[in-house]
Amino acid sequence: MKRYILARLAIVPFLLFGIVTVAFIISRLIPADPLTSIVGERAMGNPEVIAAAKSKWGLDKSVPEQYWAYLSNLVRGDLGTSFRTKNSVVSDLAERIPATLELAVTAMIIGGVGGVLLGKFSARRKDRPADHAARVFALVGSSLPVFWTGLAALFLLYARLGVFPGPGRLPSRVDPPPQVTGFYTIDALLDGDVSLFWQCLARLILPAAVLGWAIMGSISRLVRASMLDEMHSDYVRTARAKGLRERAVMRGHVLRNALLPVLTIVGFSFATLLTGAVLTETIFEWNGVGSYAVAATRNLDYPAINAVCLFGGVVFLLSNLATDLLYALADPKVRLT
Amino acid sequence: MTGPLLSLSGLTVDFSVGDGVVHAVRGVDLDVNHGEVVGLVGESGSGKSVTMLGLLGLLAPNARVGGSALFDGTEILGLTGKPLRALRGGRIGMIFQDPMTSLNPVLTIGRQLAEAIEAHQPTLTGKRVRARVQELLEMVSIPNAAERIAAYPHELSGGMRQRVVIAMALANEPELLIADEPTTALDVTIQAQILDVLADLRQRTNTAMVIITHDLGLVAGVADRVNVMYAGRVVERAEVDEIFHKHQHPYTAGLLRCLPRLDRRGIDLDPIGGAPPRLDRLPEGCAFAPRCRAAIDECLVRDPMLRMVGASVVACHRAPDAVASLTGAGA
């Protein structure tokens, strides 16, 4: 186990370096001239303005030189200044990451718990109408694009029925709670403001459910398949032959063992969540990394694009790392070696 | 307490499959007396496991069990819920063929044993359960029992795992122990050890047992009586000595020829010849007829019923001459 963990951790620096480099390449690959977005269309004819801007942003240097400057700045925690907001990209991101995390974590809970329950429900009713209905429900969630389900949810549940509040993290003219975690729901509770908590939660649920629904399908499909596999295994028959209640057999043996492979797709689901977050945040006017990414791309904001790529890469890296470590912890065959 | 402990009569098991019905068990009568060890022998696929799993409702959902099974005088077929659970692992313990797969890989053996105890004695304290777990592991001669409690199945050898499975079946001092091919998946030397554990158990506790095996040699040392099964029926039943020396059914004779013996060079690799019939399309007449070297015309049209012949109960039209006719034919 120790060796496994050390080996797994040892490759992290290499992966990080890869992410850093790929993020740089991506931000340079964008086939347009960022100067336009810096100096504006009209000043593009003025060579002096252009030269000044080029040297200010380092665009007059060769790509390897830019890469080197980027690396040395990165080591100092400097990701540059956004062309668009004129703020340091690091502080821009720091402001937005909690919003995205709050959305993603809530979506993960909804998708994960929903997926496991749905998969279990299906497996126990294999090939019956309820199973088919549950599978269709999961399939629809994972095949419809989130911008579509997001818009449909807003239209139906907000505009038409009014059961959910509109887009945005906060009602208009309401101040966010004093920042502790950056999660508005938690911070509101910490501040003792229960009514603000409910308001924030109500605004969080809809986008989180839309995102969660998108990952529910892959989880429930895997839970169903792996529960059906486990149900026919010999040790489940042994458990029944011991005189255990059916519920204890299902929970203590079938589901428990079936969840082991499910752990492996948690990392993958997180990636789906992140890509989904870009669209969801835009539709739900969620001031997170996703909507920041969209604005950065629109404005050819190199430093911001680069930082968002880095963020995505690091989240992906960490969630996969967490998955592997969890799996090692959950499977005694790995844990005990 | 005068009647048999377990009494099956006309037990049937049908499986509905895509395009028909598999008649896996076709009317089995079988008694097990208190403290008696009964062998249930036959080639793979003859319905031995299905018969015993059917008693406890442990078959796949596409199975339908019919007939009657009295346990201690009470009908147990069709039981559900609490009364069924009280039998499973309580009054009737089961041991399965493959110790590599019959234990849950992600739970410690201590946990799995404790589960068996707690299912039937929910009021025991954790400490008492733990003591009992250790006692059970010692009972099946697992060395360092106290340390093994925290072990996972993959940390134990096949023989040790099978001891754990046996300990689990014994957790609640069952009156009947059903051992389904308890040694088939194990090395020869380990097989002997597991048989010793069972024999020892029998001496100490007087538990009745059904030992299911495809290997007649295995029951020779442990069983009192033997039932030979073929294509979902019992075709011969006798005391163990009679089965070896005065058997009446050509199929029993075939099974015996499968055994390696000192007085014969080598082993007859295909002593019976052919394969068992398809259970969804059984021939008319004796199910063994297509493979039987003693078959006569009658065998192809009329199904033989069980009847007393000498010291055996046998289902064969030609008994008591059938077996003699085999050797007469130089088989």
Ligand SMILES: Nc1ncnc2c1ncn2[C@@H]1O[C@H](COP(=O)(O)OP(=O)(O)O)[C@@H](O)[C@H]1O
């Ligand atoms: N779930 C099932 N569906 C259909 N047929 C089955 C099922 N389980 C067992 N059978 C059939 O029942 C027959 C008897 O099997 P079994 O009792 O396991 O034989 P054995 O004597 O080797 O223990 C076999 O032909 C097998 O194919």
Ligand code: SF4
């Ligand atoms: S009844 Fe006929 S076919 Fe069947 S075992 Fe006896 S002799 Fe053979």
Ligand SMILES: [Mg+2]
């Ligand atoms: Mg079997």
